[in-house]
Amino acid sequence: MNKLTMIVSLASLALWCTTLVTGLSLTSKGAEPDATAPASASADSALKPFPPYVAPVGENADWVMRILPAKEAATTPEIPAPAPAAAENGDSTTSDDVTEIHMTKVGDLQRAVVLRKDGTSTEYYHLKNFNLTPASDRSGKVMVVQQNAALPPYPCFAKGFFGVAWIRPENFAGVATYKEKKCFYYKGQQANPLVKEKDLPADAAGKAAAAQPAEAWVDCKTQLPVAVKIDNELVEFVHNPAAKQLELPPPYLAAWKFHENQQRRLNSMGLVR
């Protein structure tokens, strides 16, 4: 495998980071968090982060990640977008202007409903380390694929909340308010877990790929993430009352049962001595 292939393979999570944060320019001037960064780590010096610093996702949970538009690119696009290709052979792929991801978790089962700018949505599920993805042609077929570090499309199913893995006490930068909510403010860099520095191009872009500037606001009371900003892209969290029930809809359930039966068959044909 050549180096570039490896780079891309390992850059998958970052893709989704980009995907999520580059989704939509809601305003022409881009998004600015309604937040006050601490002038210094002083005003609420009595407040100190405490373990685990960010609350884990509960056994049952329900939250929404709103992807706010990134700052406008520094360079004004000078190249016109190409005309869309005519769909063929049932091809139904669309550009991915994600605006919101609604996460629901009940036990082992997670659901991510991805909303896009054009109003379409896609329902993904995650169960026992497998992701269930519907076919693009809406044929009802569902792809069951093992969660893999090399697979980029499902960071929302990563363990814990999205974008907070880098938070540590040493990144604590003070207490700040975010949309009138008192938060612990962290500032640091999110290392791309899928990127190994040796695999990156030996230039500035490569180095930048290994880690991106990151900021986070964590509720001082609940330690739930309130907002995360990575590489100029902002994700806001809205935490809802925990869901009590979640089931796989029929097409997903059929695919999952088929998958389980396949795994059972695989396991049962193993070593016989």
Added chain:
Amino acid sequence: MSFFPTNLVQRHCPRPSRHLGGSSRQGIALVATLAMVAIVSLLLVAFVTMMQLDRSATQSYSQSVKAEHVAQGSVQLILNELQKEMAKDAPPDLSYPDFPLYTNVTSANLLPQRTGANVSMPNLVKVSTKAAPIFSGTLMSGTCKASEVSSVTPSQNGRFVSTTRWQKISLGAFPDDASAPDWVLLTRGGATDGAASTFGASGNTINNPAPGNLEYAIGRFAYAIYDEGGLLNINVAGYPASAAAASRYKGSVVWADLAQIPGVLDANALVQWRNPASSATSTTYLNYATNSGPASGFAQVVPGNTTFLSRGELIQYARENPTVLTAAALPCLTTFSRDLNAPAWGPNINGTGASFQYKTDANTPTGVNRLFPGVRVSTPFTRTDGTSAKAGDQLVTRRFPLSRLASVSYGATANPGSDIFKYFGLKRSAVTDPWVYCNADGTPATAIKTLRQVADEGREPNFFELLYACILNGSLGKKISGYSFAATDAADSNPYFQALRIGANIIDQYDADNYPTTLSFAVANPSDPATPDMYAFYGIEDLPYPNKLMTKWATDRPVTKTSPTINWWTKFKVEMFFEMWNPHQEMPSSGSAAGPTQFRIIADPAGMYEIGSRTLSSVPTGFKHATPSVGAIPADTIVKFNATPGSYREPYVVRQDSATLAGDASILSFPTSPAGSSRALGFKLNGPAMPYPTPPATHNTLAELNSTGWGYYITLTDMLFSFQYLDTSGQWKTYATFAGMADLPASGVQQTGAVFPNVNNSYPLPSYTRAGTMGSLSYMKSDPRTWRFSISQGNPDTNTTPYQADNPLIASTDKVFKALYGSPFGNLRLDLLAHNQTPPSAIAGYNGYVDADGIKRPGDSFLENPVGWETSATAKPPMKGGVSETRPIILNRPFRSVGELGYVFRDMPWKSLDLFSADSADTGLLDAFCIEDSPAFTSGRVNLNTRNASVLKAVLSGVTTQEPSTTLPAGATMDAATADSVAQAIVTASTATPLVDLGDLASRLATDTTSLPSTNKLVREAVMRSLADSASTRTWNLVVDVVAQVGRYSANATALDQFVVEGERRYWVHVAIDRYTGKIIDQYVETADE
């Protein structure tokens, strides 16, 4: 007989009276009286004479009878001693007292101990000698020991047996008197060497005839025992000139080349005399050799033929027909040899791990690979031949004839109770169904039972159970873990699966067609025991098999830049191609075998793909990400292609041909293939849109984008492609997959890979070439015939013509090799799987892989130095482009020799059943199977441990070393010089350490490229092909040349050589004794021809 008792008549002549009278009357009276006296005297003399004659005759007869009794007793004594010899170092297993069994047979005690033999007489095994008893062991020694009196020493009355007389049997010449047999003395108490005997008129002396004296000598005997098993049975061996063409396949000692025996001057005349009826034409002789002869085990004379009834007749024939056969041939020939037609194989090595202590566990009931004789009948039952199997009998008393494979034909069906079911455990109700492997009760089997389990069920093992019992279990089910691009490891690890595939491969070697045999086998389903999971297994035929899955990544239009405008593509596609390969040699019969010509490729409906774009987050904002394209190959998208017998003999992309060129809706038109105008065929997967509709100015070239790590990815799940042929009923039948278990897509391709579109990869694609235009996400099997070890990531970009002579045979990301050989491994050469031994000189990281039992077993090309294979013009590994002679063979005809099982694919990359290496796991097959159905014992097999190289030379000479192929139309056979060289090597090897079985031969000659100068497995296994059905090791076939004399020591005798001979008998006793049971299989006594 020239040496009968001496006439011991003693003449008693009465003297006449000398008294006379005085008168004439008195004179007359006197005359009358004298006349009367004379008459009376004459009468008396006559009477006495008659009495003497009668007495002499009676005495002679009496001595003759005594001599015969002494001879018979001597023979019985010798045979008893021979039987006892088998227990000299270890007692038999007496679990069943009526059926003793020697389970400790090793090379050290396999053969009768040589006693008093000499180097001048290779056939001589024992003579009676004063130097040693008939045998001596750690537990016991023979009681039969000779005296110090040589048989060549004249007796008291001048009788002796000269070396010339001893040589009348024509099995060798005693070099001197000292080597001749010595006399064993027979007293009333038994045999003795006389060392402790005393002489005297009274007491327990050797010459005191007093009643009750057990030391009194009544006779003596001497013997010479020859190995008759090591000779060619002239009643079986040889063929007429008209049948010479058939001899190349061997298959029995019938096809031995008698002309290689010194002294055989006219083999054709000899056979014509012996088999006048069968020799009429080549066809009649072939029929005799393969049907009527084997039917009786060559133990009966076919009507119209004749036979040598005894060795004496053979000697007489040589005497009377010196232009056909001279006496020089006689030491190589016999008229008697018998062998049990029952396997005696048992494993003689141990592997690593508790489960693989083959030799140690050969007699353990739970063992898989058992010593065959040690598996006894536990539940009496009636055998398939109608005989009774009693408790304690050996379970397997007859080898399984491969001729039964004829019944499992393409058009056959079978229900429980049928012969196919009985012999193979298979059933099916319709020709279009797969064969289902069943338990004895007809339910689908979830296991191949061990011999012990079979015995407990009160039946004989079927074909598959014998296979499973013979192939060392740890050599089956080799898998790799953790590096699979396709989830095949679970199926790989199942030894039943591999045994079934081997069985199917055997069937498909045997049948004449090219329609693969499909077997169905059940795996237990714990969640629903009544509904086991059924899996299909396909035999390998002379067909193209999927070798590679290649993907091509392309955009809908090329990227161009007309400053300041860049014309990006909008859609992205992935295309899948398949490379097919029929790796077999093309045989002259390839074109005539009935078989499929139309093929298609279908994707399992469960298979799905996801294609998305990837980027590093350092790419400036403003780019957009395309929603990944998730989908499946539509069910109606099918790739169809045709293949003729000559197609795909080298790896080639699936393409249109004349039969499909006109257009078929199911065929996708793909780029032009390199060979001409026909087009490569494959599947097209939809990709996502261009993810970055507004690329920044700083990344306005593809190269700049690539430098950021941007690109596309593809994920495949359950992507199992089935390769099907159109059968004669118009149904599509799966015969191969890429890659995994058919009907189990979870074992198919499961992978994610990434690629950077190249600016040249615009759609429509340019002409198909591997170089430069194919994506790196391509997969290759290690061998097109199997997906064992999963698949490797190949690199068609660099391998312009994989497996071609100018190609490095390298997979770019060969996880198979990393798993097998450990990492790092620099060269990633799949071709080394055909070697799999420690190379003669180092190849970094490569040292061969071991099987589950820890034993490193070689690939088919292990004798070739793999260093430089990829570049050498002379190296001939089978996967190399243009190579023919080392490529595998599909016979598509009945096996002519059990050794031809070496052609059968073993379901491991570049490994066929191994009958030629020191670490073979398969040599048990040579003993468990035979070619034709034969009775419980047969005639003619040659003892492999013969010291008579000429005999082996005759068996070997002319055997096929290379099957005729299109590149070698005449094929090749072993010439006499090579046969002699190999025969000498075998004799040397067995003389040093006897060969326990044919498998031993494989290990002894494994690396000997001097006597057999070839590294080609197919050539080297010619030795096995010629010997497999012609040789044996388990039976002692001996001829005892015994001379017994009756007589006594006179009252005044003082030394053992003063024996008075009164009568003599000489017999040639032919006997066959089974080494594993000590049982006399057959014996025949003939009066010596003097």
